[in-house]
Amino acid sequence: GNSVTQMEGPVTLSEEAFLTINCTYTATGYPSLFWYVQYPGEGLQLLLKATKADDKGSNKGFEATYRKETTSFHLEKGSVQVSDSAVYFCALSDPGAGGTSYGKLTFGQGTILTVHP
Amino acid sequence: GAGVSQSPSNKVTEKGKDVELRCDPISGHTALYWYRQSLGQGLEFLIYFQGNSAPDKSGLPSDRFSAERTGGSVSTLTIQRTQQEDSAVYLCASSWKDGHSYEQYFGPGTRLTVT
Numbered sequence: 001g002n003s004v005t006q007m008e009g010p011v012t013l014s015e016e017a018f019l020t021i022n023c024t025y026t027a028t029g030y031p032s033l034f035w036y037v038q039y040p041g042e043g044l045q046l047l048l049k050a051t052k053a054d055d056k057g058s059n060k061g062f063e064a065t066y067r068k069e070t071t072s073f074h075l076e077k078g079s080v081q082v083s084d085s086a087v088y089f090c091a092l093s094d095p096g097a098g099g100t101s102y103g104k105l106t107f108g109q110g111t112i113l114t115v116h117p
Numbered sequence: 118g119a120g121v122s123q124s125p126s127n128k129v130t131e132k133g134k135d136v137e138l139r140c141d142p143i144s145g146h147t148a149l150y151w152y153r154q155s156l157g158q159g160l161e162f163l164i165y166f167q168g169n170s171a172p173d174k175s176g177l178p179s180d181r182f183s184a185e186r187t188g189g190s191v192s193t194l195t196i197q198r199t200q201q202e203d204s205a206v207y208l209c210a211s212s213w214k215d216g217h218s219y220e221q222y223f224g225p226g227t228r229l230t231v232t
Contacts, residue, residue, distance in 0.1 A: 036223075043121075044208065044223040089160065103148060103212060103219055104173075107160035 002027045002094050006108035013080055013115050021075040021111050023064075023090035031092040033057075033066050033073040034105070038087040047075075047088070080115045087112050119143065121224035123209050129230045130199055138194040138227045142211030149192050150212075150221060151184060155205035163207075166192060199231045 007022040025031065035047040035057070048057030053068035062077045073090060090108040122141045130136050142149050151163040162176040166186040177183075181200075186192040196203055206228050210221040 043225040044210075046220045046222075049220070091160075103221065104150065104162050104165060104176075105152070105160075105221065106162070107152075109159045 002031070002092060002106045004090050004092055004106055004108035006088075006090050006111050009110070010112035010114060013113070015082055015115055015117050016079045017115075019075070019077040019080045019084075019113070021088055021090075021113070023073045023075065023108060025071050025073065025090075025092050027071075027092055027094045029094045030068075031094040033064070034091045034093070035062070035064055035073070035075050036089040036091055036107075038089070038110075040086065044089070080113075082115045082117055085113055085115045121209055121211055121222050123207075123224040123227050125227060126225065127228045127230075129232060132201060132231055133198055135195065135197045136199055136229065138196075138207050138229070140192045140194070140209030140211075140224060142190065142192070142209070143213075143222055144190075146211035146213050146222070147189070148212040148214060148219075148221075149186060150210045151192070151194050152208045152210065153205045154208055154226070158205075160208075163194070196229075199229075201231045204229055204231045 003026045005024050032051040034049045036044045037047045038044050048059040050057040050066035053066050056065045064073050064075045087110045089110045091105045093103050093105055124139045147168050149166040152160055154160045164184045165173045181197045184194045206226040208226045209224045212219045212221045
């Protein structure tokens with residue numbers, strides 16, 4: 001079956017520090033990969049995505065590259081801000097055999113990020 | 118435009134009671150998903166609806182859970198004879214089309230507490 005593994009949290013950084021949150025996956029097909037973010041008191045929202053190998057998703061200074069050879073989709077940001085404090089979820093959607101899947105998401109366990117001034 | 122809405126935002130119920138959770142997807146979105154977010158299990162898929170097709174119920178944890186979607190829009194998730202392990206945040210998401218590359222838009226969730 002499909003699975004997503006994220007680095008254990010929580011992660012605590014000072015403002016302007018470099019961020020990496022590791023994510024690796026197992027899938028039966030060629031999945032699309034996503035990072036969702038949950039800000040305090042808010043719902044889950046898409047941060048970025050990549051739909052095929054070597055694609056780079058980017059948004060709000062965050063980047064992640066779809067690495068098929070290492071089955072990874074690590075999230076990076078060069079300089080974090082206090083406003084980036086949130087829970088980050090790596091997720092995949094596997095098209096399944098014959099591309100018949102419908103977009104069901106498999107999530108990692110989430111990583112809590114806290115950024116201090 | 119309006120996002121996905123869910124009601125109630127919080128629900129406290131006694132063990133053994135039935136509860137209904139409601140989801141209003143974004144207008145025009147044909148695909149609707151329910152997920153559950155709990156401390157022990159993380160975020161897990163429950164059920165999926167697409168148009169008039171039969172729903173995929175493969176993620177429902179037991180036969181106490183059921184869901185319906187009326188008129189291709191509003192969806193209701195029903196939990197019968199609630200148990201303490203049902204305590205979680207229930208999230209609804211919709212997408213304009215199903216498929217593995219389309220973004221899902223999530224509602225704020227319903228926090229269910231079973232006492």
